[in-house]
Amino acid sequence: MDNKAWAQGVAKKIQEKEIEVIKRSVNKVPYIAKNGVFDDLSETRLGWWTNGFWSGMMWQLYQATKEPIYKEVAENLEKKMDSVLLDSSVMSHDSGFRWLPTAVANYRLSGSKESRNRGMIAASNLAGRYNAKGEYIVAWNSRADWAIIDCMMNLPLLYWAYEESGNPSFLHIAMNHADTTAKVFIRPDGSSRHIVEFDPVTGDWNGSYGGQGMSYGSSWTRGQSWALYGFTLSYMHTKKERYLETAERVADYFISCIPESGLIPVDFYQDPSCDWRDDTAGAIAACVLSS
Numbered sequence: 616m617d618n619k620a621w622a623q624g625v626a627k628k629i630q631e632k633e634i635e636v637i638k639r640s641v642n643k644v645p646y647i648a649k650n651g652v653f654d655d656l657s658e659t660r661l662g663w664w665t666n667g668f669w670s671g672m673m674w675q676l677y678q679a680t681k682e683p684i685y686k687e688v689a690e691n692l693e694k695k696m697d698s699v700l701l702d703s704s705v706m707s708h709d710s711g712f713r714w715l716p717t718a719v720a721n722y723r724l725s726g727s728k729e730s731r732n733r734g735m736i737a738a739s740n741l742a743g744r745y746n747a748k749g750e751y752i753v754a755w756n757s758r759a760d761w762a763i764i765d766c767m768m769n770l771p772l773l774y775w776a777y778e779e780s781g782n783p784s785f786l787h788i789a790m791n792h793a794d795t796t797a798k799v800f801i802r803p804d805g806s807s808r809h810i811v812e813f814d815p816v817t818g819d820w821n822g823s824y825g826g827q828g829m830s831y832g833s834s835w836t837r838g839q840s841w842a843l844y845g846f847t848l849s850y851m852h853t854k855k856e857r858y859l860e861t862a863e864r865v866a867d868y869f870i871s872c873i874p875e876s877g878l879i880p881v882d883f884y885q886d887p888s889c890d891w892r893d894d895t896a897g898a899i900a901a902c903v904l905s906s
Contacts, residue, residue, distance in 0.1 A: 636653070637688055639653070640653050642657070643655040644661060646665065646666075664709035671716025671717070689717070693733065696718075696733075700733065700737065700740075707755050708744060708753065709769060711741065711770065714737035715771060715772050717730075719734040734775065738772050738773055738785060741773060742776075742784065745792070746813070748816065751791075751795045752792045754766060754810075760815045761813075762810075763811075764808065764842050767796055767844070767846060768844060770792065770852075773789035774786065774852035789849070796842075797857065797858075797861045799820050799823075801842065806868050808826075809826030809828055810824040830884070833883075833885075836893050836897075839868070843869060862903070866904060880893065
C-alpha cells in the first residue's frame with residue numbers, strides 16, 4: 616500500500632468514527648470522555664478555556680468533507696457561547712482559545728456577520744484586559760497583577776481584529792504584550808516562566824511563580840510549547856524578526872530537553888523517578904517544529 620492510499624484509509628476511518636461520536640454529542644460542549652462518551656460542560660462550565668476546541672475540530676472536518684453535520688455542531692456550540700460573552704465574571708485572557716476556533720473560523724469560512732460580531736466583541740474584551748503601564752494582558756479577573764505564558768496563544772485574536780477592522784490599537788496591544796513576554800518570561804536559556812507578577816499601578820515586574828510547573832524556576836513543558844507556538848504566530852502576523860528569534864531560542868531549548876524516550880514530561884525539571892508525561896505539550900511543539 617502506498618502512502619496516499621494509507622492516508623486515505625486513515626482519513627476514512629477518522630470520518631466514520633467522528634460521525635458516530637458527533638451523533639452522541641450534538642448538543643454538548645464536550646470536555647472529557649468517560650467510557651467512550653463525552654461529558655457536557657453546557658450547564659456547569661460553559662466559560663471553560665477549552666470550550667472552543669470542539670467547534671474548531673468540527674470546522675476542520677467540515678472544510679475537509681463538506682458534511683453538514685460538522686457545520687451544524689460547530690454553529691450550535693458557537694451560539695451557546697453567547698452567554699459567556701455577556702458574563703464578565705468568566706471572561707479572561709482565553710478569548711482567543713474560545714472564539715478563534717468558533718466565531719472567527721465560521722466567519723472566515725462562511726462570511727457570517729453574526730460570527731464576525733462575536734469575534735470582534737471577544738477581541739475588544741481581550742484588549743480591555745491590557746494594563747498600559749506594565750504593557751501586559753491580565754490573565755484572570757481575580758489577579759490584576761498576573762500575566763501567564765498561555766496568553767501568547769490568544770494574541771492572534773487581536774491580530775485578526777486589527778486585520779479585520781483596521782484599528783491599530785489591537786495590533787499595538789498584541790505586540791506590546793509579546794514584547795513584554797519576551798523580556799520577562801523568557802529566560803536566558805530559552806525556557807519560559809509560567810506566571811509573572813507585576814505591580815499593576817507602576818507596571819514593575821515583581822517576580823514569578825511556578826504555576827503548573829513542578830516548582831518555582833522550573834520548566835512546565837506545555838508552557839514552553841505555548842511560548843514556542845505563540846511567538847511563531849506573532850512572527851507570522853507581524854513579520855517582526857524579534858519574534859522569530861525568540862521562538863527559535865525556545866525551540867532550541869525545548870529540543871535540547873527532549874529525553875531519549877521521546878516522551879515529553881510534564882516539567883523538564885521533574886525528578887527522573889517521576890513518570891508523568893504531557894502528550895499535549897509534545898503535540899503543540901510538533902505543530903510548530905514540523906511546519
